[in-house]
Amino acid sequence: MKKIIAKDYEDMSQQAAKFMIDFIKNNYSSSKINIAITAGKTPIRMYEILSEKYKDILQNNKIKYFNFDELPYKNDLSKGLVSEELNNIFLNKININLESFYHLNALNYKNHDKYIESIGGIDLVVLGLGEDGHFCGNLPGVTTFDDWTVSVNLNKKDAINFYKNEEDIPNFYITMGPRSIMSVKNILLIVNGKHKQKAVENLLKLELDRNFPASILMLHPNLTLIIDDDADIK
Template sequence: MKLVIEKDLKAMSENAMYILLGAMLQDKRVNISLTSGRTPRMLYKMMIPLIKDQEKFKDIEYYLFDENPYIGEKYGTNWAEMKEMFFEPAHISKEHIHRISLDNWQDYDWQIRQAGGIDVMVLGLGHDGHFCGNCPRCTQFDSYTYCMEYKDKLAVNPTYGERPRQPYTITMGAKSLMRVKHLVMIVDGQEKAEIFKRFIEEPISQEVPATILKLHPNFTVICDEAAASLLSKNKDLRL
């Protein structure tokens, strides 16, 4: 694992952007996976004017890695948020966006392998150490993409809010992420400092599911100084 500590959100977003653009300029089919949430908004704001309507980026394929579909609909909040903050303003054609659903999750990993695998995935660190849709005490470390009833996740995470309209959660599991060629985690803010310290310094556990990602052979973690503020100063972080 390579840990990169930048001064602020702008600097860490630039760092992540350079990794993405480098991957996107490869002379082959390029498959990438991006995260929704608060942290990547500046990253996308920087990227959009550089890739929008650019011929060299028109054939990039995008894969969503989790979803909580609404009753009676295929997709949920993840697709809606990514569409609003990146896909639509970047003029990404729907034909190049691959969404995970109740209809296709069982074949999703196979489809990705047939397409050459994901070249780079950008993901965040949840407030409780979750990654993608893999949450504490209910993460299937030995699984590829899987579907779980939301009530089962809620049963072991009582602070999570009720989602009566979204009874299922679908996510790529740890094994799916281990196949990604380059994992890039972005973490910012003082509010993430405690869980970031646990993620970095604690052993792999169900209590902080993202710790499993430290086994990935090409894993870059980019954070700002605020998120890194509680890390042990004398600890060897070359993991």
């Protein structure tokens, strides 16, 4: 693992953006570059920097973007909240072609891992870290370290905070499981804020813990962790 401590959220975002761009440039000779990206609050500034400074690089047709989890709509399983958010905070801002985004959803998830394998794998995944140690939709006690891409039961009471209309809430969501993520070639994990300090401490214990799903990420051979000073262990 490579650990980088940024001085603050802005610095973390700048360094994460630079990591992504350097990764893309270093892989320009490849016929394709497959990148899975995260939604949520942590990457927002990183996406702003990328879309403001590097739009021309990110529009390269050899780059294909992926979501790694999805909260579908009950009455339209081809759509979902995660992909909508990724479009709003990043993909629409860099004006990529429709073919440059592969949408993992409730209709295709059963074949997702085979598809990823058929295109040579995902080269880079950008992840956040939950306070409870979750990554993607892998929450404690929900998925196991042996899971590939799966459908997971969705608690309606928890989901009401995400959906505008209660009738849109399904009884499941989709996520790439730990085995799917560990098969990715490179992982960039970005974490910020004092509220994540305990999670970072648990992560760096280097102990595989099923109650802290992200602990498995420490076994990945190409993991880069970028955290701001607030999230660092004091």
